[in-house]
Amino acid sequence: xxxxxxxxxxxxxxxxxxxxxxxxxxxxxxxxxxxxxxxxxxxxxxxxxxxxxxxxxxxxxxxxxxxxxxxxxxxxxxxxxxxxxxxxxxxxxxxxxxxxxxxxxxxxxxxxxxxxxxxxxxxxxxxxxxxxxxxxxxxxxxxxxxxxxxxxxxxxxxxxxxxxxxxxxxxxxxxxxxxxxxxxxxxxxxxxxxxxxxxxxxxxxxxxxxxxxxxxxxxxxxxxxxxxxxx
Numbered sequence: 001x002x003x004x005x006x007x008x009x010x011x012x013x014x015x016x017x018x019x020x021x022x023x024x025x026x027x028x029x030x031x032x033x034x035x036x037x038x039x040x041x042x043x044x045x046x047x048x049x050x051x052x053x054x055x056x057x058x059x060x061x062x063x064x065x066x067x068x069x070x071x072x073x074x075x076x077x078x079x080x081x082x083x084x085x086x087x088x089x090x091x092x093x094x095x096x097x098x099x100x101x102x103x104x105x106x107x108x109x110x111x112x113x114x115x116x117x118x119x120x121x122x123x124x125x126x127x128x129x130x131x132x133x134x135x136x137x138x139x140x141x142x143x144x145x146x147x148x149x150x151x152x153x154x155x156x157x158x159x160x161x162x163x164x165x166x167x168x169x170x171x172x173x174x175x176x177x178x179x180x181x182x183x184x185x186x187x188x189x190x191x192x193x194x195x196x197x198x199x200x201x202x203x204x205x206x207x208x209x210x211x212x213x214x215x216x217x218x219x220x221x222x223x224x225x226x227x228x229x230x231x
Contacts, residue, residue, distance in 0.1 A: 045064075107186065130217075190217060190218050194223045
């Protein structure tokens with residue numbers, strides 16, 4: 001999830017506060033449903049919408065989403081896929097831009113490379129601070145503790161590099177559960193961590209720890225999450 005303050009474009013009547021890209025259609029629809037459940041007016045397109053489409057379908061919404069296929073692409077194709085969407089978000093002046101990932105963190109150096117996403121987001125959106133990464137989804141049995149990611153399978157919880165499915169995934173096998181190291185294997189990133197004990201200490205502690213990561217020039221920060229309240 002990437003968040004940045006930007007100047008709102010004055011050439012469009014569309015003024016959503018959130019823009020999201022879903023890295024596949026299923027994830028995009030789940031994201032759309034979550035925003036709707038939170039009481040936000042949301043719409044999702046299957047490609048980058050034109051100005052006419054935005055005025056017709058998204059003139060009075062809080063959230064504009066685009067469902068894509070980034071999770072299945074090689075790095076060069078990912079940039080070509082994602083950059084136009086992020087450019088759209090910038091032109092709309094969204095306050096929050098989110099890249100919706102799979103909660104099993106499907107990615108590798110050659111397929112669905114998330115280092116490519118981070119680099120593209122920083123360049124296209126002009127982000128100068130650390131990008132927050134929230135992979136935990138406790139309702140689905142996905143947990144992050146001290147930057148290590150876990151997933152439930154048939155009633156048991158496994159570290160991702162020992163998960164019966166994800167450790168042997170044909171496209172994106174998870175060989176490292178520490179998401180900081182997993183991301184560093186995908187590109188030259190400096191990745192920090194915001195651990196569970198800090199999150200449990202409350203908002204002031206979270207803000208302080210995040211500021212330290214930003215001052216250390218971390219490209220991204222992995223946020224822990226064990227329960228929905230943490231998320």
